[in-house]
Amino acid sequence: MEKLYARDLYGQTLLELGKKDPRVVVLDADLSGSTRTAIFGKEFPERFFNVGVAEQNLMATAAGLSSCGKIVFASTFAMFATARPLDQIRNTVCYNNCNVKIVATHGGITVGEDGASHQAIEDVGFLRPIPNIRIIVPCDAWEARAAVLAAYETEGPFYIRLGRSKARTVTQKPPFELGKGQTIEDGRDVALVACGIMVNEALQARDVLKEQGISAAVINMPTIKPVDEDLIVRMAERFGKIVVCEEHQVIGGLYSAVCEVLARTRPVRVAAVAVDNKFGQSGNPEELMKHYGLTPGGIADKAVNLCRQTSGN
Amino acid sequence: MEKIRFLKNNANQMRRLIVEMLAKAGSGHPGGSLSATEILACLFFEVMRHDPKNPGWEDRDRFHLSKGHCCPALYAALALNGYFPKEELMHLRCLGAKLQGHPDRRTPGVSMASGSLGKGLSVALGMALAGKMDKKDYRVYCVMGDGEIQEGNIWEAAMAAAHFKTDNLCGILDYNRFQIDGRTEDIMNLEPVVNKWESFGWHVIECDGHNIELLIEAFHQAKGIQQKPTLIVAHTVKGKGVSFMEHVVDFHGRAPTTKEQEIAFKELEDIERDESQL
Ligand SMILES: Cc1ncc(C[n+]2csc(CCOP(=O)(O)OP(=O)(O)O)c2C)c(N)n1
Ligand SMILES: [Mg+2]
Numbered sequence: 001m002e003k004l005y006a007r008d009l010y011g012q013t014l015l016e017l018g019k020k021d022p023r024v025v026v027l028d029a030d031l032s033g034s035t036r037t038a039i040f041g042k043e044f045p046e047r048f049f050n051v052g053v054a055e056q057n058l059m060a061t062a063a064g065l066s067s068c069g070k071i072v073f074a075s076t077f078a079m080f081a082t083a084r085p086l087d088q089i090r091n092t093v094c095y096n097n098c099n100v101k102i103v104a105t106h107g108g109i110t111v112g113e114d115g116a117s118h119q120a121i122e123d124v125g126f127l128r129p130i131p132n133i134r135i136i137v138p139c140d141a142w143e144a145r146a147a148v149l150a151a152y153e154t155e156g157p158f159y160i161r162l163g164r165s166k167a168r169t170v171t172q173k174p175p176f177e178l179g180k181g182q183t184i185e186d187g188r189d190v191a192l193v194a195c196g197i198m199v200n201e202a203l204q205a206r207d208v209l210k211e212q213g214i215s216a217a218v219i220n221m222p223t224i225k226p227v228d229e230d231l232i233v234r235m236a237e238r239f240g241k242i243v244v245c246e247e248h249q250v251i252g253g254l255y256s257a258v259c260e261v262l263a264r265t266r267p268v269r270v271a272a273v274a275v276d277n278k279f280g281q282s283g284n285p286e287e288l289m290k291h292y293g294l295t296p297g298g299i300a301d302k303a304v305n306l307c308r309q310t311s312g313n
Numbered sequence: 314m315e316k317i318r319f320l321k322n323n324a325n326q327m328r329r330l331i332v333e334m335l336a337k338a339g340s341g342h343p344g345g346s347l348s349a350t351e352i353l354a355c356l357f358f359e360v361m362r363h364d365p366k367n368p369g370w371e372d373r374d375r376f377h378l379s380k381g382h383c384c385p386a387l388y389a390a391l392a393l394n395g396y397f398p399k400e401e402l403m404h405l406r407c408l409g410a411k412l413q414g415h416p417d418r419r420t421p422g423v424s425m426a427s428g429s430l431g432k433g434l435s436v437a438l439g440m441a442l443a444g445k446m447d448k449k450d451y452r453v454y455c456v457m458g459d460g461e462i463q464e465g466n467i468w469e470a471a472m473a474a475a476h477f478k479t480d481n482l483c484g485i486l487d488y489n490r491f492q493i494d495g496r497t498e499d500i501m502n503l504e505p506v507v508n509k510w511e512s513f514g515w516h517v518i519e520c521d522g523h524n525i526e527l528l529i530e531a532f533h534q535a536k537g538i539q540q541k542p543t544l545i546v547a548h549t550v551k552g553k554g555v556s557f558m559e560h561v562v563d564f565h566g567r568a569p570t571t572k573e574q575e576i577a578f579k580e581l582e583d584i585e586r587d588e589s590q591l
Contacts, residue, residue, distance in 0.1 A: 025446070046446060049477065057385020057469035060432040067425050068447070069371075072439075088466070089428040096418060187531060 011036025078120030125252020146176035187217035205299035379433020431464025460492025477515025522547025
């Protein structure tokens with residue numbers, strides 16, 4: 001199956017948007033080659049600002065530009081796009097409801113060899129409590145493109161998290177809709193709710209589970225905020241158990257979002273396949289995924305356990 | 314001369330309103346509001362192109378109060394300009410009020426919130442870059458506190474503004490020499506502050522921040538500077554105009570009592586009378 005860099009499509013999509021809309025402005029903080037914003041910068045130097053290694057300035061300048069009618073995309077690595085300028089994002093970008101789209105690359109543990117300092121696995125958790133922001137973790141390059149287009153078309157702040165590595169294409173043209181999850185594969189026994197590259201892992205876990213006589217549905221949940229409450233509740237009602245899969249700490253991300261919905265609507269057992277309150281380390285992406293249990297096998301184990309625990313109900 | 318008298322008069326009115334709204338609210342920041350009064354009076358009654366009936370006017374000069382806690386001075390200037398009725402000032406900091414404890418976009422005339430210090434120069438830089446991009450001739454004014462510029466983000470913005478040659482950007486440093494915990498020179502020395510900004514690539518003008526003539530001249534000079542942003546280092550007195558607040562660190566963030574308001578009003582009246590006799 002096709003594998004693509006989501007950030008490649010991000011760069012190309014920026015270029016398209018830049019051609020059709022002079023309001024589109026792009027900012028980067030010395031990582032424009034990696035984030036691919038350089039593609040835009042080359043074509044539109046007068047609408048591209050590299051602010052250097054200065055992420056606080058990146059976000060607050062983006063806010064200022066947006067206050068003058070610009071649609072501003074601000075990019076750097078997910079670690080530096082969230083942790084360092086959190087105040088600028090909270091108090092300037094989000095409080096003012098600025099039309100600033102933070103598109104961060106190199107999110108998650110699969111950043112790999114650079115190690116824990118560069119592995120953004122708390123980024124969604126940093127931002128999720130902040131009002132006004134919408135948070136999207138696309139599952140592949142095409143969904144990343146769709147998310148970028150949705151952010152462009154929708155007024156207000158966004159955080160879109162892309163990975164460093166190539167992502168296997170899950171669907172060529174995913175029916176991405178802001179704030180909606182989609183059932184990609186249906187099932188009878190358990191729901192696997194996933195975002196980002198974990199969607200692909202969940203699809204493989206479905207095959208593993210099938211061999212064990214368990215029929216799993218796979219739900220792609222790219223919008224973490226506002227999360228698709230209706231779909232989550234429906235899944236809980238139908239299956240009575242859910243496994244959430246994400247390349248993020250178990251605290252603060254999609255697992256938290258799902259549990260928050262279910263705790264006040266339809267409490268059911270929810271298991272997490274996520275980084276279990278630990279820092280990452282160096283290694284290649286596959287090794288790391290394995291080490292932290294972010295694998296089809298890891299998902300299947302959680303699903304089997306959950307089915308056992310709830311079989312009496 | 315007429316103009317100067319008009320501006321002085323407005324500054325005096327602003328001071329009264331600052332004291333009154335803070336006494337009414339029972340909390341807030343008089344010290345830095347009073348030190349910035351002439352700066353804001355000059356901007357809002359003389360220097361800036363703006364239209365109170367059309368706060369979102371695309372061609373307006375931009376104003377950003379980076380030291381957001383001094384919003385009483387901004388609110389006074391906005392009210393006297395007719396952005397909203399003066400009565401609003403008396404609801405400062407109340408539940409549901411248009412005038413929040415720190416600047417908020419629900420206030421007519423405030424386009425960007427502030428309150429968390431150290432970010433405003435970046436916001437202003439963004440506005441300046443947009444102006445250049447759109448080939449508009451508006452200018453951007455950003456008022457910063459001296460304690461505030463201890464924040465790292467200020468220096469990121471300072472470096473970037475010089476790099477991008479935003480000569481439509483004018484920063485004003487309210488150099489009142491005090492922050493919350495004491496004198497800036499004791500807490501975290503800023504000197505040599507002029508050299509710092511110059512070495513970052515800014516054009517720097519120093520002046521007495523309570524002298525209307527000199528401030529107007531500084532703003533005028535700044536308009537003519539090309540290829541560089543300008544910083545006006547305005548030497549000011551924290552709590553200016555109210556004797557028992559001047560240089561008193563406690564009045565950074567303590568509102569006057571009603572008794573203190575009365576005394577302050579008397580002093581301000583005396584100042585007004587003296588000035589009108591000149
Ligand atoms: C990021 C941030 N840190 C701390 C504060 C709390 N605070 C409010 S005012 C102030 C001192 C500011 O001093 P200065 O900039 O000199 O203001 P001025 O003297 O003009 O009132 C501090 C530390 C804040 N508002 N924002
Ligand atoms: Mg001060």
